[in-house]
Amino acid sequence: MLKIENLHARVAGKDILKGLSLTVNPGEVHAIMGPNGAGKSTLGNVLSGRDGYEVTAGSVTYDGIDLLALEPEARAAAGVFLAFQYPVEIPGVNNTYFLRAALNAQRKARGEKELDSMQFLKLVREKLKVMQISDELLHRAVNEGFSGGEKKRNEIFQMAVLEPKLAILDETDSGLDIDALKQVAQGVNALRSPERSFLVITHYQRLLDYIEPDFVHVLAGGRIVESGDKTLALKLEEHGYAWVREHGEPAGATA
């Protein structure tokens, strides 16, 4: 489903990713952990096609196509979703309206029929139930005046409605209290399916108590330095990232 090979990326003249390789199969949940500044968000941004993130070497194949050749909106239509570490406010644009515009733009790009407002509302109602989000959020402008937790939950809600094939969650757990964290995790778990894959970027092991990953990778210095199952996350929790630097061998292309 997703094959990243020897990815090098540069931001603002600085090399951030330096030979990152990773393979994700359908239905798998991969956790990416790493210290601040390791390049975790950079990976998410490169995969979603943000301007200013220059790929200098390597390749990303998604569903058999060259993902890096697509515009951001085309990647979204192809099923790639990024839950932002810092969701953006769009004043005056109604949250529901935004989401419907997004869904219909994607459907149109895929040659599917657009949803009318009744069909869309029905879909939204279903998803609201699963996500345990109050529909009051729907009537507000996109992320405007949302608390940190509300923004993160809104990201997951968007994901639920857009039903991506590859979801990248960038520190969706940061800034959440334990109840909100459980809700987010429950939302993600509800969306797990044999066809849908997740890249769960996190700084802490905590989230992985609730979203059980199939694989855990440690990203440091722009590459995956250690990969393992969920017990790796526990080891990290116990020993800290310094432990990886001392003990971990760069895992290279075998991740």
Added chain:
Amino acid sequence: MSSATIDSTNTALRDNAGVAEALGRNYSAGFVTEIEMTGLPPGLDEETIRALSAIKREPEWMTEWRLAAYRHWLTMPQPDWAKLKMDAIDYQAISYYAAPKVAPKSLDEVDPALLETYEKLGVPLHERAALAGVAVDAVFDSVSVGTTFRKQLAEAGVIFCSMSEAIREHPELVQQYLGSVVPTGDNFFAALNSAVFSDGSFVFIPKGVRCPMELSTYFRINAQNTGQFERTLIVAEEGAHVSYLEGCTAPKRDENQLHAAVVELVALERAQIKYSTVQNWYPGDENGVGGIYNLVTKRGDCRGDDSKISWTQVETGSAITWKYPSVVLRGDRSVGEFHSVALTHHYQQADTGTKMIHIGKDTKSKIVSKGISAGKSNNSYRGLVKVEKGAERARNYTQCDSLLIGKKCGAHTFPYMEVKNPSAIVEHEATTSKISDDQLFYCRSRGIGEEDAVSMIVDGFCKQVFRELPMEFAVEAKKLLEVSLEGAIG
């Protein structure tokens, strides 16, 4: 604008998509109608004015009124605005009267080519075509070509007709109110308009009447080398309510054309007038060639206690816009509002804003101005809030937001305040923002293309103003912004 009642439904809204479509991509209103025209040769002197007045079969007092304005105009210097770059206007090169050769007596006699023009613009003049009922008066170059729904309005006691007709049919009302809000010598362009105005709309809502439908005027400049000098007068008597909409287009031409209108609103005790404009005059091409000079004086007089006047405008057209719809808050507890979206692109220049003059006690005014600049355009807000000595506890709230798209455009804010009463509260807030890369990427990462993302963000920015527009106008305004912003990013 064409087919929805005041309590318009979603059905009416959908039917109305045609209006916006008609305004179309890349200024599709830019076509020229081939029609036999008659008119006065270019040039301006007292003879021109007498001839104009004669063609219109005006009474003596009207001719004299025009001549007095003309003589005053001759003594006035053309204003010089620092922020506008404008070629000198040659007033002798303009034709002051152009009209379809055969003057229509009723809608059934209107030249089919004209009807077709308005159909193309999405303004069905035929009552049969106008499904549910916005009454429309259409001004084509210098004359009004037809007013719809006349009978229904007459039953309610509402007068809605062309200004020429009002001068002939309701001279006492015209004489009483014309020039009572904007005196002939008010400013250079108002004086010129008073001398040469050719037509416009007249609305009179008698005491206690709520106008049963939205009233609307559609202005179109068609002929070459003509100016359009329309004059609109709306009078709402005690307790009367009216909502009035105005739309404008012009063909594409390389030379600049002048549009110098005067609009006067009079609200007596407890009366309410809501005046909405969607202005889409030809803005000139992407190199700044051609386009309309839109130099307009609009003023409302809250003459009675507890009256209310609100201006809502969406300005996307014209090479140059110079316009400050104002409210004189004379009556105690009267309310003035101004909601504006002004968008400039390419080489357009807009200098617009409002004046709120507080005279009565406990008067309130609210100003919400949203300026959007793209390309190499310049967009200025210029506003005056004046509180006279006797205006106890007057209140004003002003909010001016500017949105910049690209790096070569400009936004400027000039708020003036003159407060002579210490109990007054005047508040002003201003923001300038850019469409951020973060916002664009956020939209795109959700599947929304760049241009759609821009118009969505702009639409959100304008929300406060669009909310004030009647539903079908809001849809049109939104579409207009989208069209006007094409190519603004990238």
